[in-house]
Amino acid sequence: MGVNVLLPTALRAYANNQDSVAVEGKKLGDVMRNLIAGYPQLRTHLLDDTGNVRNFVNVYLNDDHIKGASLKDTPCKDGDEVVLVPAVAGGAVTERPISQRALVSGEAELSTEEIKRYARHLILPEVGMEGQKKLKSASILLIGAGGLGSPLALYLSAAGIGKLGLVDFDVVDFSNLQRQVIHGTKDVGKLKVDSARETINDINPFVEVETYNTGLTSENAMDIIAKYDIVIDGTDNFPTRYLVNDACVLLGKPNVYGSIFRFEGQSSVFWAEHGPCYRCLYPEPPPPGMVPSCAEGGVLGILPGIVGLIQANEAVKLILGQGTPLIGRLLLFNALDMKFRELKLKKDPSCPICGANPTVTALIDYQEFCGVPKTDLPPTEENLAEDEISPAQVKARMARGDDFVLIDVREPHEWQIAKIDGAKLIPLGQLESRIGELDPEADIVVHCKMGGRSAKAQDILYANGFTNVKNMVGGILRWADEVDPSVSKY
Secondary structure, X not given: OOXXXXXXXXXXXXXXXXXXXXXXXXXXXXXXXXXXXXXXXXXXXHEOOOOOEOOOEEEEEOOEEEOOOHHHHOEOXXXXXXXXXXXXXXXXXXXXXXXXXXXXXXXXXXOHHHHHHOHHHHOOOOOHHHHHHHHXXXXXXXXXXXXXXXXXXXXXXXXXXXXXXXXXXXXXXXHHOOOOOOOOHHHOOOEHHHHHHHHHXXXXXXXXXXXXXXXXXXXXXXXXXXXXXXXXXXXXOHHHHHHHHHHHHHHOOOXXXXXXXXXXXXXXXXXXXOOOXXXXXXXXXXXXXXXXXXXXXXXXXXXXXXXXXXXXXXXXXXXXXXXXXXXXXXEEEEOOOOEEEEEEOOOOOOOOOOOOOOOOOOOOOHHHHOOOOOOOOOOOHHHOOOOEEOHHHHHHHHHHOOOOEEEEOOOHHHHHHOOOOOOEEOOHHHOOOOHHHOOOOOOEEEEOOOOHHHHHHHHHHHHOOOOOEEEEOOHHHHHHHHOOOOOOOO
């Protein structure tokens, strides 16, 4: 029977696409070793070089968070469940009530038109006139106007939040429209903050909208966040996630967290004054490229709507002072199985920013912290690394008839959308098991959608004795932009 290990979507490709596996073991350490013995490709995602569980992977045994040195020796038995929760790019629930009067005064007055607009709120005893005034007095900053930010902005504006701040520097693209429902076809090419503001103004003209057409950085985060009562994290990258967390801890702001990937989502409320922060859950970020983004892994368009509305619900609860917030709790959602799971989070006394002896007392360089290479140079052929190659250079080699092998490490369903003639499909998850199909002496070029997975493939080939491997930077998307516009972008 064994212990049932539940695998999140991001790890299933390395375990034959299974969502759970039965593993023998009397202790968690044995279970982890046996899991990796059965599925060796999980090793780099779960263990560091010393054999310990990585800091960005959380392990739960029957909903209890197990961490640190005790993990290896924690006993388990047949029928137990182990849940692996890696970062997708915490104390128990506070014992004393959270005073919302300190968060929002609720001194705003409602006009006759607003009373008509919010009538269904006003007849709820938990909201009423006092609660609706609190909502009107509240200010919320949305980091991102994309998949999560869209439902957040729609429903928070309809709910009557007095002031919404929108931080985003991107423009609306056709690929956004499948999930970013605040934008429409007519908005393609428009700044997301401008498109979102127009929609919000149409939904509720009583909401003040402040837009920031910029990226959130260590230089501007404190000034922007300080103006708002609540921050809602709708980002899609780890540097900004840690930046938002640290700024909120330093300013004493609640941070309503959400993340999405394929069919799975997470949500929690990080508020260091009352419970754990994001660093308590994930002390360190995963190495760059290890966790795929939605742009590479995909996302069900409905999923950000569900997770974003959970975040919106948590923000409204905080303002009203009603219900039990997700402080000290991590909510997991699986859209395919329509299942929710709740895990307890504990405040880490050694947390570097909210622990007893913090070492992070000011914002840092989060690109460097997350290992993201810093470069202001555009990706031209002149600044490519020695083991990189541009799509144009690949095309030139094809035209000359050079002897090389082009390997596509995307998934078969991506291959059906778009492919490069002459490429050989070997999905990244199959590369090690199919490595015998390739000649170690061959001249090899690897590519994926954007360049992240092909960089991993390059490392795998190097580790197996291949010496002449180049990564096509920008992947098939850049190929479509610069070489062959007939290739579909997705």
